[in-house]
Amino acid sequence: MALINGNFLKLQNNYLFADIARKVAAFGQSNPNAKLIRMGIGDVTRPLPQVCIDAMHKAVNDLADSTTLHGYGPEQGYDFLRELIVKYDFNARGVDISADEVFVSDGAKSDTANIVDIFSDNIKIAITDPVYPVYVDSNVIEGRTGVYDGTYWSNITYLPCNSENGFVPSLPRDKVDLIYLCFPNNPTGTVLTKEQLKVWVDYALEHDSIILFDAAYEAFIREEGIPHSIYEIEGAKRCAVEFRSFSKTAGFTGVRCGYTVVPRELTGTTPSGERVHLNPMWNRRQTTKFNGASYITQRGAAAIYSPEGQRQVKEIIDYYLHNAATIRTTLTKMGYTLCGGVSAPYIWVRTPEGMSSWDFFDHLLNDLHIVGTPGVGFGPEGEGYFRLSSFNSHENTREAMERIRNKR
C-alpha cells in the first residue's frame, strides 16, 4: 500500500488567486468592453536587460559547438557566477562571503521551500503576518505546523506586522528555532534599518535560532541605512541563511535563477546535542536533489554584474519605482494611509473606513475596473489592507490613479 504523506491533505487551498481570477472573469463577462488595469501583479512587466539577452544568445551558441558545449554543470553553480556574486553582492558591501558559501539555484521560491529539508520536524517556526505563503506551506508539508483552526496554525508563532508596530515585527515571547524574515517585504513593501535587523540577529544568537532571510527585493532598496544583506549585521554569519533571486532584480521570473548563502560558520544541533555545520548539509541536499541551473541562465545572470548590466538593472527598477511613487503620491494626497513603495515594488494601502479587503477589491474592480490584491490573502493581519503593485507601465499606473482620483 502506497501510503501518502498525509500532511498534503492539511494544506489550506490558497483560494486567494483563484477567487480573484473568478471575480475578474465574471466581471469581464458582464463588461466585455471595459479596460481592466491589473495592479495585483507580482510579476515583472518590462523586458529583460539587454546585457542578459545578449549573454544568453551567446550561451546558446556555445551549446551549438562540441568544443564549447556545457552539459551537466556543478550543482552549486558555475564559478564564474558565484565569484561575481561574492564580489559585487557581498565584498563590495564589506561582507566577507566566499564562493563555496553561495549555492546558485533555479530561484528563491524553491530554496525557501526546500531549506526545511535540513531541519528536524520538532522545531518551532516563526513567520511574520502577513507573509509570503510559501514559508507556511513548505512547513505544513513537513508536518511541523500543528492544527489549523481556520485562521492560525497551532504550532506556528505569528509575528504580527501592522500599523501599531509600523509593520516591523516584534520579537516572539516564546523561544523559536527558525525565523522567516523577508525585507524589503512582500506584501507590505516595508524595510528594516540596520538597528531593527540587528535586534533579530541578536535574538537569534542569544537563543541559538536561525534566521531565514529572504532578500528577493534587495535591488529595490533606495534608502540609506537599509542593509542589503543580513550579513552586514555583526554575527549574522553564525545565525542566518540568505536567499536572493534574479527574478525581481533582472526580470528572471520566467528564466529562473537565484541563490542561497549558507555561511561556513552556521551550525545546527543534532538530537544528541552536537553542533553540525549546515553548509555541507545544504550542499548534500542540493547535490542529491538538484542538478544546477542551466548554463544559459547563469550566463544571463552573470551579465548583470558588468557596469553596463548594473546600469540597465537600475534603469528597469527605477521605472517600477517611478510607478510606486505615482501611486504613493496620488493616494497620500487623497488621504489614504499607506506604506511601502519607496524601496519595494509594493504599496500596502489601508482600505477606507469600514471596508474589508474584499469590499475594497470589489469596489476597485466593479466601479473603477482596477484589479489589486486583498491584503487578507497574505494572513489575518492583512485584513483591512490592500496590495497594489508597481509592476506595470507608466501609462496604466497613471490611468489607474486618475480613475481612483476621479472615482470613475
Ligand SMILES: *Cc1c(COP(=O)(O)O)cnc(C)c1O
Ligand atoms: C518573488 C518572490 C521571490 C522570488 O522567487 P523566485 O522563485 O526566485 O522567482 C522570493 N520571495 C518572495 C517573498 C517573493 O515575492
